[in-house]
Amino acid sequence: MSRIGKLNIPIPNDVDINYENFQITIKGKFGILQTHIPKALEVIEKDKILTIEVKENIKNVKAIHGLYRTLINNMVIGVSKQFEIILTLNGVGYRASVTGNELILNLGYSHPVQISIPESITVEVIKNTTISLKSCDKELLGLFAANIRSWRRPEPYKGKGILYKNEQILRKAGKSGK
Incomplete structure (x- = not known):
């Protein structure tokens, strides 16, 4: 399990997140960003906090866990602050x-x-x-x-x-x- 991947992503009030069919869409006051999430990862939103869970413990999935957490965090920061x-x-x-x-x-x-x-x-x-x-x-x-x-x-x-x-x-x- 990645140390960075385990960290939670706080969601600001003006940011909307939609996760469907392994596609995450993030909307904010500065734009709309979207990306594809691998099937081995799962995005969970609860109480304005986003977490990324690993479904399968495969070596490659462990490697991309932290990457996708960072990519989603950058998307949240980008649409809220630029x-x-x-x-x-x-x-x-x-x-x-x-x-x-x-x-x-x-x-x-x-x-x-x-x-x-x-x-x-x-x-x-x-x-x-x-x-x-x-x-x-x-x-x-x-x-x-x-x-x-x-x-x-x-x-x-x-x-x-x-x-x-x-x-x-x-x-x-x-x-x-x-």
């Missing part, structure tokens, strides 16, 4: 802007980079160099932030690139001349 990732652009001339459904980045290339924004993600540009990403789906938010960051990874010599908030880059010393 997740936020803040990216910072470090570099001369690096800028970001949002026009319509696209994020436009000027990252030192000969052309601006245009990235289409998924429907469930809210993008806000603060001070031209700070991008705030918000969504109820933690997995989609992380993938979108990684996609943005992949255009200019932070480099260790000057520290230029797209960084997560409070990220520390290990700096290297450059060439030492004569």
Whole structure:
């Protein structure tokens, strides 16, 4: 039995949970999320507390017990509070802007980079160099932030690139001349 899988999930008052046919749907003020639950796991809701029980003691089921508990907990937190990732652009001339459904980045290339924004993600540009990403789906938010960051990874010599908030880059010393 997983230590994390045994933990209970508290359900806020503004969150509705529906579990039918091994499909869990969670509704809140920031959106609706759903996922498929394996047949070997059972979701039980009692007094605004959610627990995940193991029906069969098989090695693979024990391994995914904690995973699905964490996934459901992230869904509950996402629809009630939302997740936020803040990216910072470090570099001369690096800028970001949002026009319509696209994020436009000027990252030192000969052309601006245009990235289409998924429907469930809210993008806000603060001070031209700070991008705030918000969504109820933690997995989609992380993938979108990684996609943005992949255009200019932070480099260790000057520290230029797209960084997560409070990220520390290990700096290297450059060439030492004569």
